[in-house]
Amino acid sequence: MPSDxxxxxxxxxxxxxxxxxxRLHPSxxxxxxxxxxxxxxxxxxxxxxxMGERDGGFREQFQSTGFDSRVWxxxxxxxxxxxxxxxQLPNPAPDFLVGRDALRVAVEATTANLRDGEEKPELASExxxxxxxxxxxxxxLGSPLFSKLSADxxxxxxxxxxxxxxxxxxxxxxxxxxxxxxxxxxxxxxxxSSPEFDDGGHLAVSYEPITEHRxxxxxxxxxxxxxxxxxxxxxxLFSNSGTIGKFSRMGYQEGIGRDRIWMGRFGMVADNDPDAxxxxxxAEEVGDRTERWSEGLVVFHNPGAARPLPHEAFGETAIxxxxxxxxxxxxxxxxxxxxxxxxTIAAPEGRDVKIARFIGRRKLHDLAEGVRAAYxxxxxxxxxx
Numbered sequence: 298m299p300s301d302x303x304x305x306x307x308x309x310x311x312x313x314x315x316x317x318x319x320r321l322h323p324s325x326x327x328x329x330x331x332x333x334x335x336x337x338x339x340x341x342x343x344x345x346x347x348m349g350e351r352d353g354g355f356r357e358q359f360q361s362t363g364f365d366s367r368v369w370x371x372x373x374x375x376x377x378x379x380x381x382x383x384x385q386l387p388n389p390a391p392d393f394l395v396g397r398d399a400l401r402v403a404v405e406a407t408t409a410n411l412r413d414g415e416e417k418p419e420l421a422s423e424x425x426x427x428x429x430x431x432x433x434x435x436x437x438l439g440s441p442l443f444s445k446l447s448a449d450x451x452x453x454x455x456x457x458x459x460x461x462x463x464x465x466x467x468x469x470x471x472x473x474x475x476x477x478x479x480x481x482x483x484x485x486x487x488x489x490s491s492p493e494f495d496d497g498g499h500l501a502v503s504y505e506p507i508t509e510h511r512x513x514x515x516x517x518x519x520x521x522x523x524x525x526x527x528x529x530x531x532x533x534l535f536s537n538s539g540t541i542g543k544f545s546r547m548g549y550q551e552g553i554g555r556d557r558i559w560m561g562r563f564g565m566v567a568d569n570d571p572d573a574x575x576x577x578x579x580a581e582e583v584g585d586r587t588e589r590w591s592e593g594l595v596v597f598h599n600p601g602a603a604r605p606l607p608h609e610a611f612g613e614t615a616i617x618x619x620x621x622x623x624x625x626x627x628x629x630x631x632x633x634x635x636x637x638x639x640x641t642i643a644a645p646e647g648r649d650v651k652i653a654r655f656i657g658r659r660k661l662h663d664l665a666e667g668v669r670a671a672y673x674x675x676x677x678x679x680x681x682x
Contacts, residue, residue, distance in 0.1 A: 311345040312338060315356050322364040328541060333558045333643045336548025337541050341371060344544075348374045351386045366408050369466040372539035372590070373406055375547075379590035380612030391450050391461070401459045402610055404534065405450055407441040409467045417469070428512075434477065435484035435510040437469045439517050442533065446526045460531035460606040466539040476565065476576075476635040478595055481535055483507065485597050486620050487520025492574040500572040504624055522599045522620075530599055531606040538593035542639035546583045547590065557644055559653040560584070561661050564637025569629045576635050578668040580661040583639070586632075589614060593634060 312329050314321070328334050348371065350356065359367035370392060377384045382395040393404040411417065418433070420426045445463055450456060467477045483489055488504040495501060507519040521527060542562075549560045560583040565576040594615040598606055608617060617628045640660065644653040 311342050311356060311359060313356070314360065316361050320361050322361055324364050324541075325360045333554065333641050334541070334545060336551075336553040336558075336560070337545040338548075339551070339553045340544040340548040341368075344371045344375045347378070348384075348386070352388065365410060365466075365468045366406070368541065368544075369408055369464075369539040370406050372466075372536070372543060373404070373464055375590040376536070376538075376594055377404075377591075377611075380594070380614070382611075390448075391456075392464075400607060400610060401455075402531075402606065403450060403456050403459055403461045404464050405445060405448075405461070406464045406466075407445060409437050409441050409465065409469050411469055430480050431483075431489070432510050433512045434467075434470070434480045435519065436512055436515060436517050438465065438467060438477065438481050439484055439510070439521060441465065442521055443517070443524075446524065446530075450529075458604070460602070460604045460610070461529060462532050462534050462606060463530055464534040464536075466536060477537055478535065478635055481533070482597060482618055482625055484510065484519055485521045485533060486600075486625055487523060488620075488623075488625060490625065494572075494574075498572060500574055502624070522601060527599065528601050528603045531602040531604050532599055533597045534611065535595045535597065536593045537636060538634075542637075543590075543593075545639055545641065546588055549583050550588060555584075556650055557653075559642045559644075559650060559657040561640040561642075561657050562637050563640065563661060563664050565635045567629065567633040567635065569631075578665070578672075579634070579637075580665050582658070582661070591615065592632075 328337060345355075355367060355370075358364075373393065374384060377393065377395050382397055385394040386392070387394050387403075391403045391405040393406070395402050395404060418425075418429060420429055442463055442465065450461055465481070467481075470477055479490075484507075487507050489507050491503050491505065493501050493503065509519055510517050518524065521533075522530070546560065546562065549555065549558070554560075561581065562583055563578070563580040566579040568575065568577045591612050591614045594611050595618065596606070596611055596615050597618045598620075600620040614630065616630055616633055619626050640657060642653040642657045642660075644650040
């Protein structure tokens with residue numbers, strides 16, 4: 298253990314430094330040293346204390362080369378608990394064995410990451426955006442999934458008899474507001490959707506097959522679930538909530554930092570109107586409603602799975618996608634968020650937190666007004682949310 302570990306760090310805590318300072322991941326350093334991120338540190342420590350060190354190198358990777366991946370695993374552990382699942386950590390693989398009653402599911406976690414030193418893409422035009430959604434993003438998301446196809450996670454008799462799920466989080470999008478759920482579904486099922494409205498204003502969605510995704514000289518086949526060996530994958534579990542923002546909100550919701558910071562959230566939420574072709578904008582103060590760890594879980598079921606995943610496996614809050622009669626169908630939720638940003642405002646030193654609260658509420662109001670102006674929302678309608 299390094300000799301200069303801060304005095305307020307537990308020797309066995311997640312933030313007790315176990316690698317040299319020069320090897321620390323920049324995101325870890327920012328999380329450790331930034332005062333307003335206290336709610337995130339609190340939540341991370343709580344989940345880590347329940348989960349445990351698991352493989353002997355968890356803290357070392359969280360602090361250095363595997364920051365995003367380890368945050369994703371901590372999130373999954375908390376989300377599985379919240380969904381009422383018993384969570385076990387097999388050694389060496391897969392990452393999780395979860396279940397309730399007679400149900401057992403094996404889960405292997407993976408992430409889509411930028412290469413070392415690579416910057417997130419800048420999308421300067423609508424054409425750039427469409428290309429990223431239809432071509433580059435599926436390639437980015439497909440690469441870690443393809444890498445798992447060659448691994449044998451069903452080597453033991455127990456694992457050969459139960460559903461096997463790949464759990465994916467994306468860290469390659471331009472920003473936290475970027476939706477990845479729909480492009481991932483198109484890639485997994487090899488189908489592109491085209492929304493159209495009839496004369497009565499009712500939405501009808503048609504689907505066309507996609508054969509490949511191409512960026513420059515890089516080409517991958519579309520339709521992950523149709524690839525050889527994919528029958529061993531019962532489903533792909535996705536969420537864009539396995540981030541520090543989630544841990545911050547959950548800690549703040551518990552009351553951590555409320556005397557020093559204000560926290561809000563805004564983004565895009567599903568519109569459950571059957572004739573809606575686009576999501577709504579939402580803006581909220583963190584803590585106004587009770588957020589759950591399992592919010593944001595999305596399950597893409599493999600239609601050709603050797604061991605199908607039960608619909609209820611990951612709880613009632615998870616959104617379920619299935620291929621039915623050549624169309625991608627999904628369940629709805631009262632509040633399913635596609636993408637969001639968390640806003641944290643600290644009170645000036647020595648000043649009351651009411652100042653931060655006033656500034657934050659003003660910013661959320663201005664955001665909602667901007668959406669109304671752009672999309673013609675009615676007065677009193679918070680951007681359609």
